[in-house]
Amino acid sequence: MRRSASAHDPGVQRLEIDGIPVLHRPGPRRTTMALVFGVGVRDETFSTRETTHLVEHLVMGTLPKSSLRSNGMTTVDSTHFHATGRPEAVASFIEGVCAGLRAMSLDRVHTEVGVLQAEDCSGVGGFPESMLAQRYGLAGPGLAWPGGAGPEYLRDEDVLAFARRWFVAGNAVLVCHGELPAGLRLDLPPGPRPEHAPAPRRPQPVACWAKSWAPGVGLMVSADGPWDPALRLAFDVLAERVQDVARTQRGLSYSTGVVTTETVRDQRDLVLGVDAREGQEGAVATILWEQWRSLCADGPRPDEVAHAVDALREELDGADEDDLAMTDLVDAALAELLDVEPRPCDAVLEAYAAVTPERVRDAARAVWSSALLQVPEWSEFAGLPGLDRWRTCGWSQELPAGRVLKPSALARVLPGPGGKRRVVLSDGGIAHLDEDGDVHAVGWDQLNTVFRQAPSVDGAGKQVDGGALVVVGGNACMFRVDADSFGTKAVEAAAAHVRQHAPHLRWLTPRPARWMGHTDQVPVLPRP
Known part of the structure; x- marks a missing residue:
């Protein structure tokens, strides 16, 4: 040893x-x-x-x-x-x-x-x-x-x-x-460290806003190069400003939180999440963006920087020493495993203390074009001047030519937007027109995953359909062709179309229900 x-x-x-x-x-x-x-x-x-x-x-x-x-x-x-x-x-x-x-x-x-x-x-x-x-x-x-x-x-x-x-x-x-026991053995399976598949960021040339099915409001920026404490400190100042306005002054929010993700050396993403009172997501998003724009334009005040440094110092002073030690040890382990830069807690505090307001302003300005403001899908927020609309997936406006599957006659006459949905089976792929009039098209070269969800059953446990067809594209488009909306024949037609044009695609199949301890659980596909 x-x-x-x-x-x-x-x-x-x-x-x-x-x-x-x-x-x-x-x-x-x-x-x-x-x-x-x-x-x-x-x-x-x-x-x-x-x-x-x-x-x-x-x-x-x-x-x-x-x-x-x-x-x-x-x-x-x-x-x-x-x-x-x-x-x-x-x-x-x-x-x-x-x-x-x-x-x-x-x-x-x-x-x-x-x-x-x-x-x-x-x-x-x-x-x-x-x-x-x-x-x-x-x-x-x-x-x-x-x-x-x-x-x-x-x-x-x-x-x-x-x-x-x-x-x-x-x-x-x-x-x-603590004490490292004598005689400890680490008899793991042999093998080298595998390489991680590359995951490039989607290009974003200008600041944008987007909708998601996640509750809350947030801002994300992306940075390249060595870690800069000034950028993280900028988000700490931003979080304080948003709380001062959205919570203290207007009562629209309760808390904020900052998360940094770094899975590749010299490449990190920072997210500030803000909760919002129901129906006030748009107002909170406007506050968040206005405070970010102000921070990028004028930088923070010296007292705001000092407050962020003091807050980190207090957090570390009040933390359990064992927890701090393990935090630094795990950070060092991840740095070695993922080939990223280690950042012990004391070193972070020291780096914070050396940051000036001008550095914070410059760090925020440097990531301006990567800024992405996100609001919930159900929010009435419709954007702000200077922000382009960002689409989560391969969104388009026109349906391709092909065989059109419509909802059942009953679904089309019932109140609500469900009757507007369409599915198009074309030679180039499969597409879905959703309730909002947006088109999600997945070409055969983009097809990522296809599977049938567990069949629906009625109150007596009797199967009433063969399960919805779920289509997932590598362009992040996801949609369901379900029997409730389109009818069982339409689901089967869509499944046959995919099998015909993508015969080598591996379809996912669930484990037998008798092993799973259930007969009626239907997995829920997250909205894209």
């Missing part, structure tokens, strides 16, 4: 156990460890969404009951298995995780899929994730927003292949705060 000081933190010892890098900071009698893997939601696809989380559940399901504070966690870019307790007990937990990955078993797969359904993991992500979907579409970080088809559509062979590719020795780092 060879030890050395970490290049980024002299208080951290770096060593290797069984070829796995270990970052160790001596600390309290009780030990906290986290086995961190450089794999997360961004490494999935729409059709394999929730695979990482299912692997984590399968491994945790192999461990014996314990009084340890322990859990697993899957994020956009990483997966963690962590525990706190007596050193020897924590070591046993980590060794059990390694054993579960080394001999991956699918004995509990049906049960754990049911657990994920109960946890509602196939539902959409939060507000920051909804904005990442705007920026990246159905790739990389953008996959954190749509829930995918659902864990019940995952195939056993795909789950095993995913685990064997990503949960390997070359893609792991162990961090430890």
Whole structure:
């Protein structure tokens, strides 16, 4: 066992156990460890969404009951298995995780899929994730927003292949705060660190506004190059300004939050999310944009910068020392696994303290064209001067030529916009005209995923249709051809059309309902 000081933190010892890098900071009698893997939601696809989380559940399901504070966690870019307790007990937990990955078993797969359904993991992500979907579409970080088809559509062979590719020795780092037990073994499956598939941002030449099915209002900007504390500080100042106006002065909002996502070196996205009183989303969005525009034009006042620095200092001073230590250790592990720049908490505070109001203003101006303002789909907000409209998916105005499927006669005469929907089956692809008159066209070369949702049943448990056809395009267009609106024959016609023109496309099929403990659950597709 060879030890050395970490290049980024002299208080951290770096060593290797069984070829796995270990970052160790001596600390309290009780030990906290986290086995961190450089794999997360961004490494999935729409059709394999929730695979990482299912692997984590399968491994945790192999461990014996314990009084340890322990859990697993899957994020956009990483997966963690962590525990706190007596050193020897924590070591046993980590060794059990390694054993579960080394001999991956699918004995509990049906049960754990049911657990994920109960946890509602196939539902959409939060507000920051909804904005990442705007920026990246159905790739990389953008996959954190749509829930995918659902864990019940995952195939056993795909789950095993995913685990064997990503949960390997070359893609792991162990961090430890406290006593490092003697004799600890990290017998992980061998394998190199895989390369992450590229996920380029969608081009955005000017500042824009967009709608999403996420509740709340927010602003996202994207930056390239080395981390600049002035840009993050600009968002802290912006959050304070929005709270002062939207909450304190006008009573339209309650809270704000800033999230930074960095999955690629020298490339990060910042999101400021703001909640809004029902029906006041447009007013809050206007406040948010006006405050951002003012900040970019004139910069912050010196007292605003000082307040942001003091707020961070107070947050760090009031934090638990063990939590701070683990935060820095995990940050260092992710920096190594993802090849990004580490940022220990003390270094962030030091960088904040050196920022001037002029630097904040310049940092905000530098990302002006990347600014994206988002409001809920149900908001009456219709834009502001200087903002172009941004579309979440491959939106167009004209339906292609082809066979037109219309809603049933009953649906067309019932009140509401549902009767305006159309589906067009063309030689070049399949398109949908939604209730708002927007066209979502998916060409055969753009087709990402197609599947049939679970059939609908009536109150007596009798099946009443064959399940809606769900079409997902790589251009982020998603729509359903459902029997309730179009009739069973139309659904079958659309399915046959796709099979004819995309015969090699793998259709997703759900696990048998008898294994899932239900007969009538219908997965809900998130609105794009």
